[in-house]
Amino acid sequence: MRNAPRWARWIVPLALLLVWLGIGGTLGPYAGKLGEVATNDQAAFLPRSAESTKVIEARKAFEGAQSVPAIVVWTADGAQVTAGQQEAAARAVGDLAGRPGITAPPSPAVVSADGLAVQSVVPLAPDLGEELPAVLDEVREAAQRVPGTSVGIAGPAATQADLSDAFAGIDGLLVGVALGAVLLILLLVYRSVLLPLVIIVSAVFALGLACAVVYALADRGAVRVDGQVQGILSILVIGASTDYALLVAARFREELAVRGDRADAALAAVRRSAGAVTASAATVALGLLALLASDLTNNRALGPVGAIGIVCAVLSSLTFLPAVLVLLGRTAYWPGVPGPADADASAEGHRMWRRIADLIDRAPRRVWVSTSVLLVVLAGFSPALSSKGVPLDEIFVGDAPSVGAQQTLARHFPGGSGNPAVVIAAADRAAEVRAAAEGTDGVAAVVPVTSGGGRPGTGTPLVVDGRVRLDATLEAAADSDAAKRTVQELRERVHAVAGADALVGGYTAQQFDTQQTSARDRTVIVPVVLGIILLILVALLRSVLVPVLLVATVALNFLATLGVSALVFGHLLGFSGTDASVPLYGFVFLVALGVDYNIFLMSRVREESLALGTREGVLRGLVTTGGVITSAGVVLAATFAALMVIPLAFLVQIAFIVAFGVLLDTLVVRSLLVPALIIDIGPRAWWPSALSRPGTGSGPRTAPAARAR
Template sequence: MPTTPRPSPRAARRLVPVLLLLLWLGIGGALGPFAGRLGEVATNDQAAFLPRSAESTEVIDEQRAFRQEETLPAIVVWTADGDGRVTGLRDAADRALASLGGTPGVVGEVSPALLSRDGAALQGVVQLRPDLGDRLPDALDRIRSAAEAVPGTTVRLAGPAASQADLSDAFAGIDGLLLAVALATVLVILLLVYRSLLLPLVIILGAVFALGLACAIVYALADREIVRVDGQVQGILSILVIGAATDYALLLTARYREELALRSDRYLAVRAALRQSWGAVVASAATVALGLLALLLSDLTNNRALGPVGAIGIACAVLSSLTFLPAVLVLLGRAAYWPAKPRPADGRGAGDGVWQRVAELVDRAPRRVWAVALAALLACAAFAPTLASRGVPLDETFVNDAPSVAAQRTLADHFPGGSGNPTVVIANADTVDRVVAAARDTDGVASAAGVTDSGRPGGEPLVVDGRVRIDVTLSFVADSDAAKDTVARLRTALHEVPEADALVGGYTAQRYDTLRTAERDRTLIVPVVLVIIFLILTVLLRSLLMPALLVATVALNFLATLGVSALVFRYVFGFGGTDPSVPLYGFVFLVALGVDYNIFLMSRVREESLRLGVRQGVLRGLVTTGGVITSAGVVLAATFAALGVIPLAFLAQTAFIVAFGVLLDTLVVRSLLVPALVRDAGAVAWWPSRLGVKRPRA
């Protein structure tokens, strides 16, 4: 019976890489456009990212019973041109506001204009639907056009609606701009590292394919409302995939370069490189992915969204690195490094001499090296408690001065800080007088009154199912620390009113609850991430002391980074505080990604120690991985620094913490502290592994 001839081994060696290459080209062509389409399913409505169990979230639910849906206030501020007064312009302002009633996006009747006590400004509040999305700028333009009918005045728009519009503007074009900056930065670094023309382009192409696949998956999940995506998550996903895919590619191509210098068969070289590096790459990816998935324990929706989105990105990055890149390397062979020639990292290369000298220093005086490095890190970490994470005030939310920020300053100059953005109280109707009295007696409260059927405070309050709404105006700017402290005092006072069952919500309460929830998340998630990392390192290194040592060093690196960041944010950037989520994001990224480099180093040290013994294994591992890990650290730091092109304090702070922390980890912790500690401890560092007493093979 005739049989179909099997392809020869040589033909199979070419067939598999060609099929993988065609598969990824198909993925890139079909799914690549999704990297620019996440904005279609992203939302920057901050109300969608409130803590699930917070008191302010309960208030939003109860407000619906009053037929008063959650709104997004836009505050119109009129000031007279020059130094004049606006006392005689109140009627014109009332007419301008009344003309907005019933226009698209406006909720309910528009309240009359209020005159400031100094007579120099007028304000009106227009309640907008919170789900306007892309239509919000049009609604604000209609409000501005109507308000400009008041002669002799300058019109400014403040409040949450104006802030959200400026936030959307900041994220506009995030797909193209951020991606272009990140890819250009990575390409320049890779050209300098490899001195090759083709390989950097191959690595960049693999990262772009991974990003397209990740964005397509996230798009499908967000479109079905399985995950939520906002501009922050969208930007971090792009940076994370590009940085991780490039890091894994650097590790694999460095090992492939070594194998090419030892054997002529490109297929065998790729197979050997894969066999020796896939464990470290997968362990590294698992560390980052599981660390991100720990964010699912958060009570903040945007934190929970980043967890699975980031994990999907990491999975796509490692998939591309272990399939697309090896396939291309098999097809290109030595041509991938042209015009450079593959050389083993044994101290004879131009860049390896530096790491040979570092290894000699570590070998000659390990205790002095780790003592100096440890002292420097501890000195930096001493400033970590000074990092204020009580939130970024509105006037610092944007790196550049935004129109809503200038309007808010003008509003605060002439009206009580909480004007136009009241704190909302829901309480039992038969206790309304006592609740209003308790609210007015609270330090920091300017006024309090029940809300009538028309939706305005003052008069007989509307009663729904035995409950009433009370609007409380604070004396301080709604997003200030003083306002959040006032909300805390207000809750204490109203919770003590007998049988009132009072709930305190509104914009300031939401920010306060977000702050408290972020603190709770850090307390819960940080230990979970450390345990995850320890378990992965234990499996990979088959030791207990070594994982404990590595986890301790990356944790110290994180604290040192926070200490430096506290000084830089305050005295260089001029930030008055940091977003509550910044320390948690910084921890997850920095600790998980910092362990990456220790995984790359110690997996090679373990491999070399099995051949050469523990002492020589540390030195050989440091020399052979020094260049590639430093390059990977520079690439990752540069990609995260690219987040700085988005003019938002949150992303600028996150970018600095991760970029500086990665460089500190790469240049100090992984290069000096860890090798010196392991060299000084000797075989005991690998307890209870038998590695330390294993006789080296020839």
């Protein structure tokens, strides 16, 4: 560009800047509007082919309208429930019939066996959305008319309301915390005023574009968004945009110090960093798209949404950021202005990274063996991480009204009260199916849905299309392992009834099916993601052995992270386990994002090795990229840690796994294990490329300016 007319050297950056300003001004507000097209209806995120999912459709015919139960539980204040209190409870919920949002008459008020509590199930419409809290408040207000009792509301409707409350304000709070953390770290690390602001603006523009695209697709039903997907999208775009921007900005500073001309420096920086950035983005985007192979709807939803976010992050980092850097030049790094002295500083690297490189160079085998042993020891704890799902009282971090009410309900009634196992079977085999269900260990009671109002109880069983519905109350809590075992046995017994064509669903069955599907997803998706990453690394590095080693180290880092997570979750945070999908989410994010830093490192190592040879190329690559990659890792970890502001165990667990794993990968795997391993293997690591042959890459060092021409 040096010989181009002056106006041509400015027109492209100005045009790009104007385009992104238009995108930011027009589409930026969509970052706060995704909640309008999001749904937190958990029934919509079940396995497509599971038996419990089929039951959801089949049971609709037995209900005047599809409903979500709110279980009202009264406890007597220090005494037995009186007959008058039971009658008052029945009147209170009976008055709710026919009100907006209530789909059918509430069930009778039933006194517990210990005589200390009363319960009634109020069926609510499943599509109340933002009106759900108001309807629950109306139910609570009516229930509080029973004198001498304390009232709680449990069940799926109450849990759904608490979930909506947890995600309330997610747009502003989560993005604000994440951007604040990124800005603070960048200011401390780079001691520059303008550069952190430019990088933040780049991330905000990318997020606005991504949210606008996702909003348009979700509004047309092409993708599904819930609060979890919404939160992860914001964090993913901010973290990835910052990572890519840091790499481009660091390369621009290096080239600017050598060339002096800002336009030439920007062009060289983009050209030399685009391969690493696009390869890194491809690993994350394709890794996320591999989630389309999942049978869980929310996993499939995250795939394309996350990939869209990554593409927008790349576009912003490779267009908006270079355009601004051209226009600002050295001023972007004020008060530190890069000059010729920075070229030497860049070549020599930061003092700390030179010491680390010297340590690795002196004893590479000792370094990679010791770090590998550390990771293997940590990975040894990974089997202790249970991913069988979390009980209802652990879904939320801290207190939630539905959790307290559920605990009260479990103390006084059979654990499965209000969340029965639902059996759909042929009407002419109803008696045999009911007998089989009643004979199942762990089933407290079995009642048919009757024609009298469609509620379970006495009377003539309701027959729809030749089928009946039986509700089986379980003795164990609906979210417990014991209840899941009961459902398994219940299925075996009713399936064995000839001609019944029986199906078993309900909350416990849904949890069990989700757990089984998640295990299946891991066996399918994990190899696909590893294969995608391996192919991308082979194409980028033009080698086979190095990509295999990189994938192996990242996988080991993931297992080590799971091991640490098992210790932290169980002994420090008090979690009995994780949601069934947490390990898969952690794998996709951590492995795909962890490979990013190895891509940044090894693409530079290969570039340096072509001129200096493998040993010196590894050391030079480590020194020149150490600071920026470590900064990117710290920023990404802090960004994901921002998910902890949402009081949900699922997101807290994902946040810890990714944040800790990224730091472990950045500080140990990329900084010590990989460089030491490559140096110890030597040029053979590049097999079968030309770099693996003797004499390749031993020529004189070529200056950056010369290499760019």
